[in-house]
Amino acid sequence: MSDLESLCRALEDSVQPLPGLANSLDQRAARLRAIAAEVDHAARQVDNAPAVDRVIGAFHEAASALEASGRALLRASQQGRSYVARTISGGGAIANRADDRASVGVGGGVHGVGQGLPEGWEMVPLSAIDDADSAVVGPESFGKGYSPDDLTWAFTALNEVVLPAISRGEGSDYFQELDQAQGRAGSRSYDDTYRGFFEKGSAIKLDRRADGTFGVGNGYHRIWLARQLGLQSLPAWTR
Amino acid sequence: MDRAPQDPRQAAARRALREALALAAREAGAAQAQLQAETARFTAVGQQVVGVVGGSAQQVDRELVQSLEEAAQRTGFAIAALGSARSSAGLAS
Numbered sequence: 001m002s003d004l005e006s007l008c009r010a011l012e013d014s015v016q017p018l019p020g021l022a023n024s025l026d027q028r029a030a031r032l033r034a035i036a037a038e039v040d041h042a043a044r045q046v047d048n049a050p051a052v053d054r055v056i057g058a059f060h061e062a063a064s065a066l067e068a069s070g071r072a073l074l075r076a077s078q079q080g081r082s083y084v085a086r087t088i089s090g091g092g093a094i095a096n097r098a099d100d101r102a103s104v105g106v107g108g109g110v111h112g113v114g115q116g117l118p119e120g121w122e123m124v125p126l127s128a129i130d131d132a133d134s135a136v137v138g139p140e141s142f143g144k145g146y147s148p149d150d151l152t153w154a155f156t157a158l159n160e161v162v163l164p165a166i167s168r169g170e171g172s173d174y175f176q177e178l179d180q181a182q183g184r185a186g187s188r189s190y191d192d193t194y195r196g197f198f199e200k201g202s203a204i205k206l207d208r209r210a211d212g213t214f215g216v217g218n219g220y221h222r223i224w225l226a227r228q229l230g231l232q233s234l235p236a237w238t239r
Numbered sequence: 240m241d242r243a244p245q246d247p248r249q250a251a252a253r254r255a256l257r258e259a260l261a262l263a264a265r266e267a268g269a270a271q272a273q274l275q276a277e278t279a280r281f282t283a284v285g286q287q288v289v290g291v292v293g294g295s296a297q298q299v300d301r302e303l304v305q306s307l308e309e310a311a312q313r314t315g316f317a318i319a320a321l322g323s324a325r326s327s328a329g330l331a332s
Contacts, residue, residue, distance in 0.1 A: 011288065014287040015284065015288070015303070017281075017284060018284060021277060021280060024277060028270060028273070028274070032266070035263050042255045042259040042260075045256070046253050050256075051331065052328075052331050054324075054331075055263060055324055055331055058320045058323040058327055059263070059320075059321075059324050061317075061320040061323075062270070062317040065314065065316040065317035065320060066274075068309075068313040069311075069313035069317065070310075072307070072310035072313060075306045076284075076302075076303050076310065079303045080288070083303075
């Protein structure tokens with residue numbers, strides 16, 4: 001092995017932990033946003049509640065900083081891998097061996113794993129979704145169904161539990177058992193989250209356009225909230 | 240003067256809010272400590288990269304270390320924000 005090849009392998013080893021660390025930061029950010037949502041929900045139930053805006057704001061601020069930190073770590077990882085790929089003849093094979101964001105399941109705050117998604121579903125970058133025709137302009141646009149807090153919980157569950165389980169081949173039965181074990185039901189349950197994102201009647205539906213963007217058939221509220229949460233992609237049934 | 244009796248549902252809601260704030264304060268504190276440990280890990284990666292690449296590939300060296308420094312800086316912001324969240328939660332509960 002040449003000195004240069006040794007250097008590249010050592011560099012590859014050095015940056016190898018970074019996607020995992022980015023994943024950890026992203027999960028922590030999702031957890032912080034879920035806590036903020038819990039505090040917000042609890043405060044809304046109380047007449048003349050003490051001001052909790054600063055608490056909620058600080059949690060979201062911390063979450064945004066962690067997401068930015070995760071992105072910087074992934075950039076560092078990519079820089080290392082690109083260097084290896086450029087430098088070593090056939091270096092792509094080495095570079096591709098390293099984990100990337102998708103393989104550790106971050107995907108911009110939701111999950112980058114495409115493995116195991118039902119046929120017809122894919123992780124779609126929010127930047128490719130054209131929802132300019134959306135009537136959803138804020139929390140007031142949410143009706144009697146799922147509230148923004150419920151959907152924030154669902155996105156966290158999607159990221160932390162549902163997508164990793166799907167990539168292992170689990171399905172509705174698994175989520176039902178998990179809900180039963182944890183005493184969960186209704187809108188804040190794993191099975192509801194799974195069915196909400198992966199059943200054709202309730203999934204986010206996107207229509208692929210010739211220019212590579214997607215029009216929205218269903219899911220405007222979730223797309224709006226995903227943008228508020230700073231997510232970068234979400235699972236959608238694409239046609 | 241006697242205080243008016245409190246609606247039991249409101250009392251329960253206030254209790255739930257206090258618990259949520261206490262949980263938030265605890266989580267913020269725990270996250271601060273864990274983030275400090277994680278920052279140390281990727282700062283160590285930065286030092287390792289400099290050691291590995293040395294002067295032989297200045298460009299990747301510089302870019303990588305800058306990215307890692309940015310990550311550390313952002314995490315520092317998060318740790319500070321969590322400190323603020325923790326004290327605000329304490330004050331509100």
